[in-house]
Amino acid sequence: MDTIVDPKTDLFHTDYVEEETKFVCQNFASNYIPGIVILPKEFCDEFGEKMPERLLLLVPGKVVWNALFRKDRSWIEGLEKMMIYYCIKPYYMLIFEYVGGPSFNLEIYNPYGVEINYWISPKSDEALSADRSFFEFSDLEIDKLCGTLSHNVYNNGSGLYDLVVNQKHLRKKEYYKILKRKACRKLGLDESMEKLKLCFKNLVCKLKLIWDDGKVYFDRKWYALAKAWKLKEGDTVVFHMTGKKQKFEICVYDDDILSKCNKSGGGKKTGVMNWFKFVNESFLRGGQMEIPRVFMQSGSASFSEKVELITRDGDSSYAEFCPRRNFLTGMRDFLRRYGVDENDVIVFQYVKASTFAVSLFKFSGMEFKYNCESTIQSTTVNNVPQPDVIMISDSSVGVADVGMEEIGNEDPENNMEADFEEVEDINIVSFQVTLKRSHVDKKCHGLYLPKLLYSTFKSWRSGTNIRLLSDDDVYNVSVLRRNRQCRLGSGWTDFTVGNEFEEGQRIQMDYVHEKTFRVTLLE
Missing domain, CATH: 2.40.330.10 (DNA-binding pseudobarrel domain)
Known part of the structure; x- marks a missing residue:
């Protein structure tokens, strides 16, 4: 009681x-x-x-x-x-x-x-005693909870497309117009595709696609799916990539999701609720993580460009806040300092503007001892510095996409803004490029990937297609390979033209999924 x-x-x-x-x-x-x-x-x-x-x-x-x-x-x-x-x-x-x-x-x-x-x-x-039926969870409900945790705590909540459910989506009909043309472009759907696979995590549902004059409709299975998912008007269904064509994981955000959270920060002196993240491999390698979508929707915390993280031992570390993506970056030294491993838990408690008290928990459950001196690790591998972001100003070559084999001795990384030696198996998830004339002159010069990404692209072949995500659009670009070099070729010009990129601008490319980069124009 x-x-x-x-x-x-x-x-x-x-x-x-x-x-x-x-x-x-x-x-x-x-x-x-x-x-x-x-x-x-x-x-x-x-x-x-x-x-x-x-x-x-x-x-x-x-x-x-x-x-x-x-x-x-x-x-x-x-x-x-x-x-x-x-x-x-x-x-x-x-x-x-x-x-x-x-x-x-x-x-x-x-x-x-x-x-x-x-x-x-x-x-x-x-x-309460009579409500034992509460514990009778269906397989679909458990799969939904698992997928929700995956996209908000393990990975990123931002997806390829957000569908806001309206009344028309919930009426029983023979077919449903769910995705507009712009949504199809974001998801990479075209009229050659007859089916679509959707899942929260493991349980997959297949929908038949009906095309008419460039418009796509879902078959009647959508109605049964919407009922099973318990969708309501105003809910948001976020589509996430899976690495497989025509298959997407989805995450549902109820219209009243904030009413189910500690939005007012009850029990906290600051009136701001806590949030947490699990540490995944990408976070460890890149030192960057997304703040949970629901926490940012609450609008209760104030952020500046630099965020202070205070651990229980009283020490402070600092991260950079990216307002466009709601990311904290530059955290690799912090993770190394305390010996944080994959699947460990980090809990954030708001202290004041752009300042959080941070608690670290091992996957086994216990809080860290914060004996950071014994867990500090070297920030070098083979005496090579490992920055959070590789800064490069990519060079150009005067050859078309078909001429990869004709490349001479020009080094595509001769303007890299750090003195890197060649390291084959290092994992880097982000790099920045200052766009040169050859990148945006519409002559198919393309863009070289830094050699430090070799462990990522070494299995790719010439003609391998990758995806570039920019704002709401998805661009398919094929690569050209030779030895330890990889260049983005056919499709790169469409990408730069579509985004109206200009010489001198700087972009950041984050490797967010298999054969997928998210591209952000830096201010």
């Missing part, structure tokens, strides 16, 4: 530990158990003998939930009512802070990467 904390009592003021211990419970579908939260082994080894059987969990809003600690199982049970009350489903993350005795502070995060709304209408004990 939940209890409202009386400030006059000392309910949470007994047997404090010297320093609060934090850990996360990730609750993936594979370890989700109704009414039970599995604790990290390290925590139970250290505190299991000291903790009483009956526990108190304090949730923002001064609500206390009773729970039972099972020492023999290393878990907390008796949480069915709490899970139903806050709609804690698979892929929701919990952060526990042990303050001593029977007492924990608890925060709850949804798969969109932000805190839930703790201030919801109270339910009676009878209603």
Whole structure:
């Protein structure tokens, strides 16, 4: 039963530990158990003998939930009512802070990467007990939750195309006009394609495409799909690439998504909710990550060009904020300093304008010890510096696309703005190019990729098609290969003309997916 904390009592003021211990419970579908939260082994080894059987969990809003600690199982049970009350489903993350005795502070995060709304209408004990059907999750619902976490916490929430659902999309008909011509261009669809595959993560649905005078329609399966997805007017369906033609992963953002999040920052001195990210391979290699879409939609935080990150050891690190893409960049030194690995968790708490307190958690669940001196790693590989972004001013050659074999000894990277030696297997995800006349003169000179991307393009052959994403459009460009060189050829001119690029402008190219670059014009 939940209890409202009386400030006059000392309910949470007994047997404090010297320093609060934090850990996360990730609750993936594979370890989700109704009414039970599995604790990290390290925590139970250290505190299991000291903790009483009956526990108190304090949730923002001064609500206390009773729970039972099972020492023999290393878990907390008796949480069915709490899970139903806050709609804690698979892929929701919990952060526990042990303050001593029977007492924990608890925060709850949804798969969109932000805190839930703790201030919801109270339910009676009878209603909570009778609502056991809450735990009957369908395979599709679990797949949707998994996909939501993937695109907001592991990867990026920005996709190729955002579809805002309207009433016409939800009426039962024989066929549906869902995608306009511009949307088809963004998704790379043309009249030769007869089917489209959509999925949240693993469960794939096939839709038949009906073309008429350049317009595309979905068949009647769309209606069944919209019902299964529980789409409503005003919801946003974001299409993400998968690397496979005609197949897209989608993520749904409810029209009222912010009402389900801690938008007002309740329980926080700043009035701004927390958010978190899992560290993926791309983040480790490139030192850049996207701030969750829902957090940015809340509009509650203020950002400047430089963002300060303060860890619990009191040290500060700095990242750069890109407002166009809602990215934090330049974080590779920070990740190395604390020995952050793939799948670790980073939680951000807003302190003041462009400043966050950062908590780091290992994949096992326990918070870092922040002994950064022992985890500092060299920032060189074979004595070669590894910057977050490669800066190049690409050279040109006076040959057409068919002349790759005729290239002489000219080095396509002779104007690189850093002194790099040749490193074959280094992974770089971003580079910048200052456009020269040859890049934009419409004579098919193309653009060389830096040799430090060799591990990325070494499997490509001449004629391999890649995609360039720019704002809302997708451009297909074929590459030309020779030895350790790779040049963007046929299709590059269409790309530069379509974007009205000019000599002297600087662009950034981010390798965001297999054979796919996102291109951004820098101010």
